[in-house]
Amino acid sequence: MKPNRKVIITCAITGAMHTPTMSDALPITPEQIADESLKAAEAGASIIHLHARDPENGQPTGDPKVYMKFLPAIKERTDAVINLTTGGSPTMTVEERLSAAMLVKPEMCSLNMGSLNFAMFPLADRYKTWKYDWEEEYVRSSDDFIFRNTFRDIEKIMTIMAEHGTKFEHECYDVGHLYNLAHFADRGLIKPPFFIQTIFGILGGIGADEENLMFMRSTADRLFGDDYQWSVLAAGKSQMPFSTQAALMGGNVRVGLEDSLFIGRGEMATSNAQQVEKIKRVLAEFSLDIATPEETRQILGLKGKDQVGF
Numbered sequence: 589m590k591p592n593r594k595v596i597i598t599c600a601i602t603g604a605m606h607t608p609t610m611s612d613a614l615p616i617t618p619e620q621i622a623d624e625s626l627k628a629a630e631a632g633a634s635i636i637h638l639h640a641r642d643p644e645n646g647q648p649t650g651d652p653k654v655y656m657k658f659l660p661a662i663k664e665r666t667d668a669v670i671n672l673t674t675g676g677s678p679t680m681t682v683e684e685r686l687s688a689a690m691l692v693k694p695e696m697c698s699l700n701m702g703s704l705n706f707a708m709f710p711l712a713d714r715y716k717t718w719k720y721d722w723e724e725e726y727v728r729s730s731d732d733f734i735f736r737n738t739f740r741d742i743e744k745i746m747t748i749m750a751e752h753g754t755k756f757e758h759e760c761y762d763v764g765h766l767y768n769l770a771h772f773a774d775r776g777l778i779k780p781p782f783f784i785q786t787i788f789g790i791l792g793g794i795g796a797d798e799e800n801l802m803f804m805r806s807t808a809d810r811l812f813g814d815d816y817q818w819s820v821l822a823a824g825k826s827q828m829p830f831s832t833q834a835a836l837m838g839g840n841v842r843v844g845l846e847d848s849l850f851i852g853r854g855e856m857a858t859s860n861a862q863q864v865e866k867i868k869r870v871l872a873e874f875s876l877d878i879a880t881p882e883e884t885r886q887i888l889g890l891k892g893k894d895q896v897g898f
């Protein structure tokens with residue numbers, strides 16, 4: 589891993605796995621998504637990872653028109669790097685997942701590095717009533733969901749987005765996904781430096797155990813040497829402990845309501861910015877400085893805010 593003195597904080601604002609019933613803080617409308625993004629950026633996040641939701645009912649959508657209701661407002665009011673999902677949601681085809689990113693040509697987008705079971709159905713039993721009709725079935729049906737990211741899918745997203753100069757947040761949910769990235773690098777389809785997001789604690793992916801943190805890190809070191817920046821996200825209650833450990837090991841961190849709705853044990857987060865502020869406080873305790881958006885662009889070799897398509 590390339591040693592990096594400044595810590596890049598990514599904030600994933602809303603995602604597609606949590607549903608409106610699960611937290612009143614989860615942003616749904618374009619106004620809420622823009623507002624949460626700006627506050628997270630002000631709090632210290634230099635990358636904002638974004639999904640879109642139907643403003644009427646919070647259902648995840650890949651519709652570029654919905655993205656365009658909040659992206660320009662975010663771009664206008666912050667220098668933070670905008671990173672669009674290409675993972676979308678369980679109900680979307682790969683084409684739907686890619687359509688907004690193809691249109692807006694962001695500085696960064698996610699690229700999920702392998703197929704896996706991706707489940708949140710155990711959460712369903714926590715709720716007796718739901719805010720919207722679609723939610724319960726959406727959560728429960730994840731016991732039969734395969735998050736499809738075949739080699740062909742990955743190559744397609746990689747090739748199309750690279751033509752737009754977009755760099756990737758390589759989402760690696762298990763150790764094989766690191767080898768998949770190495771495969772594409774060996775074929776010369778993608779060039780370093782890589783921004784590797786190792787992900788822990790998704791039901792279907794590698795568990796949030798410390799040994800796995802070390803294992804993913806040492807495997808990435810073996811495969812990519814100094815040619816990558818390492819970032820860590822962990823789902824739910826592991827979010828802050830894993831971010832802290834990653835930062836102490838020289839890595840970067842991702843927080844945000846996409847990955848965890850909590851701020852402490854049993855305590856719901858009230859905003860994305862609250863999680864950014866918390867990890868920033870932790871980093872400060874260890875004299876770790878955070879990267880500004882410009883420093884982040886430089887570290888990751890991004891094309892620049894003025895080169896996007898929106």
Ligand code: KMH
Nearest residue numbers: 603673674675676698700
């Ligand atoms: N929800 C995260 C665990 C994507 O947007 O492409 C992974 C993610 C996927 O952020």
Ligand code: ZN
Nearest residue numbers: 603673675846
């Ligand atoms: Zn995402």
